[in-house]
Amino acid sequence: xxxxxxxxxxxxxxxxxxxxxxxxxxxxxxxxxxxxxxxxxxxxxxxxxxxxxxxxxxxxxxxxxxxxxxxxxxxxxxxxxxxxxxxxxxxxxxxxxxxxxxxxxxxxxxxxxxxxxxxxxxxxxxxxxxxxxxxxxxxxxxxx
Amino acid sequence: xxxxxxxxxxxxxxxxxxxxxxxxxxxxxxxxxxxxxxxxxxxxxxxxxxxxxxxxxxxxxxxxxxxxxxxxxxxxxxxxxxxxxxxxxxxxxxxxxxxxxxxxxxxxxxxxxxxxxxxxxxxxxxxxxxxxxxxxxxxxxxxx
DNA sequence: CACACACCCTGTAGCCACTACAGGGTCAAG
DNA sequence: CTTGACCCTGTAGTGGCTACAGGGTGTGTG
Numbered sequence: 001x002x003x004x005x006x007x008x009x010x011x012x013x014x015x016x017x018x019x020x021x022x023x024x025x026x027x028x029x030x031x032x033x034x035x036x037x038x039x040x041x042x043x044x045x046x047x048x049x050x051x052x053x054x055x056x057x058x059x060x061x062x063x064x065x066x067x068x069x070x071x072x073x074x075x076x077x078x079x080x081x082x083x084x085x086x087x088x089x090x091x092x093x094x095x096x097x098x099x100x101x102x103x104x105x106x107x108x109x110x111x112x113x114x115x116x117x118x119x120x121x122x123x124x125x126x127x128x129x130x131x132x133x134x135x136x137x138x139x140x141x142x143x144x
Numbered sequence: 145x146x147x148x149x150x151x152x153x154x155x156x157x158x159x160x161x162x163x164x165x166x167x168x169x170x171x172x173x174x175x176x177x178x179x180x181x182x183x184x185x186x187x188x189x190x191x192x193x194x195x196x197x198x199x200x201x202x203x204x205x206x207x208x209x210x211x212x213x214x215x216x217x218x219x220x221x222x223x224x225x226x227x228x229x230x231x232x233x234x235x236x237x238x239x240x241x242x243x244x245x246x247x248x249x250x251x252x253x254x255x256x257x258x259x260x261x262x263x264x265x266x267x268x269x270x271x272x273x274x275x276x277x278x279x280x281x282x283x284x285x286x287x288x
Numbered sequence: 289c290a291c292a293c294a295c296c297c298t299g300t301a302g303c304c305a306c307t308a309c310a311g312g313g314t315c316a317a318g
Numbered sequence: 319c320t321t322g323a324c325c326c327t328g329t330a331g332t333g334g335c336t337a338c339a340g341g342g343t344g345t346g347t348g
Binding site (some may be wrong): 002003004014018034035036037 | 323324325326327
Binding site (some may be wrong): 007045049052053056057067070075079080081084085087088091092094095098099101102104105106109112121123124127128 | 155170186193196197200201208214221224225228232235236238239240242243245246248249250252253256265267268271272
């Protein structure tokens, strides 16, 4: 299997595959006489695993850790649980932040009184509020 | 006001301020005889504006655009509305994705049957599912 | 006066997970 | 024989900072 075929099969960009090889996530395949990478079925499996993890927004360092568990099935897997838990915690924290953010943006959007000059723009006015020490519609400047 | 004082006042790292200056977001201040940056009140205002936008997760290029409106209050501000709207759209899309992600992670977490060897780990088993073409608890590999 | 320590300066490199070239080689079809 | 699709390596760019290295300045203490 050439790199382009692997890319299509795994729904991944060719450059991404080379990148995974470079950082040691995907083992370097053998080469055809012309120097092209020649992949076997195992590579597709591993790449699918990586992409599945990435779809779950698991960081590549964590994916590497999971792959080590896959490669050595005799190890204790409590860390797998912990890894998924911390991932879940991270996602939930980000969800909270984004929900707050959405409320703030909606409040901001409602400031627009349909004027046509920036000088009268309620949104800009609102964004400038904290620079005057005023209370703003967001009420929380430290969201992130 | 020295850079450290400005940093404290705006709850920003010193390096971030220098970075904003480097990319042209914050105007270069005058210098004291010793070469230290000497900031005036306007700089704090502008920095507060930037941080407020950043707290709303508005990209720096968009912040730059908003600052242009602030600097020239006679321009049409319909673009301000559009910018906030597209921001809101982006945040909502990300919210949807994260909610899906959370459900997937919860489903994954529930796969753990409290085994102690990676070989029997339900989570690893589940993460490997797509590599065998099986249906996985996520049911959607293209979440991002 | 000597020294420590906090702060300031510039410039560069690192982070993450890719993405996008530049500049070249290989191969099959028409 | 040329076109075009694919492959190769290596490097640089993205965003929004953050973290040095290697120096200078200013203030307080012994």
